[in-house]
Amino acid sequence: MxxxxxxxxxxxxxxxxxxxxxxxIETPLRPADLLFMFGTREDVGLRADTAARLWREGYFRGSIVSGGVTPGSEQSECTVIKAAMIAAGIPADRILEEHRAMNTGENVIFSLPIIDAALSLANIRSVICLGNTWTARRYPMTLHRHWPEVTKMLLTVDSFATPxxxxxxxxxxxxxxxxxxxxxxxxxxxxxxxxxxxx
Incomplete structure (x- = not known):
């Protein structure tokens, strides 16, 4: 089939x-060194609002948004999501940008050098993965493939009324x-x- x-x-x-x-999978959340925001066109406002809540509650010190230009849009997912995050109250200087990724693997592969240059990977010990509910554990599984050293937490969101x-x-x-x-x-x-x- x-x-x-x-x-x-x-x-x-x-x-x-x-x-x-x-x-x-749901993981307990605790304050992390980095929030990893995976690109999407779905529920951008909800994703940004969730990130802003985490920021206000002290759950991350810095973040990266990763996502390239997808069909039907002239702006990268990163550009759209970062703007929504800033509008929701996260300081722009706390959001790193990755504008080329077209899939989850590229989200991670293209983001690692950016994180390293800005923050040094050695300084990042824990990461919260934030993404769509249905993609779920594939976010941290992808991160684990390329960056096994860090502790990974997972938080997913969706706008479905269905539990x-x-x-x-x-x-x-x-x-x-x-x-x-x-x-x-x-x-x-x-x-x-x-x-x-x-x-």
Whole structure:
């Protein structure tokens, strides 16, 4: 069955349980050295507002936004998200920028030299990954593949009215979740991601 077929059918009870248990991971948050904001066109305002709340509550000292120009827009995801973060109250000088990435792997690969030049990777011991609910653990798994040394925390947001554990009852939420879930084993096999959290 192709990935396309999987995203248009209902998942089995075992798949629902597996996704809820292993993909939709929630980690306790504690103050981190860096907030890593992965690029998106979805729920930008919600993402920026969440980052601003974390900033006000002292959960990070610096941040990086990563995301390139996607079809249908002349501005990079980074440009759009950073503007929303500033509007939400995060100081511009606390937001590093990466404007080329077109996927999660590039988000990390292209951001690491920028973080290193500005802050020194040696000074970063903990990172909060902030992104879409359906992408979930693939953010820290990608980060873990390229930057295993840092402690990773995960916070995800979405604007679906459907509770997260009932994602399978909303057609669009279900489609997005299965689309991402299908990438995990493929990406692991190709070495794009590394197991996280580690057993």
């Amino acid at each position: 192709s990935v396309m077929d999987r995203s248009t059918r209902l998942p089995t009870a075992d798949e629902i349980a597996g996704i809820n248990r292993t993909h939709l 997260r554990a009932l994602w399978h009852t909303d057609a669009e939420f279900c489609r997005r979740m299965l689309h991402e879930w299908d990438k995990i084993e493929l990406y692991r096999a190709k070495g794009f991601i590394a197991e996280w959290p580690e057993a």
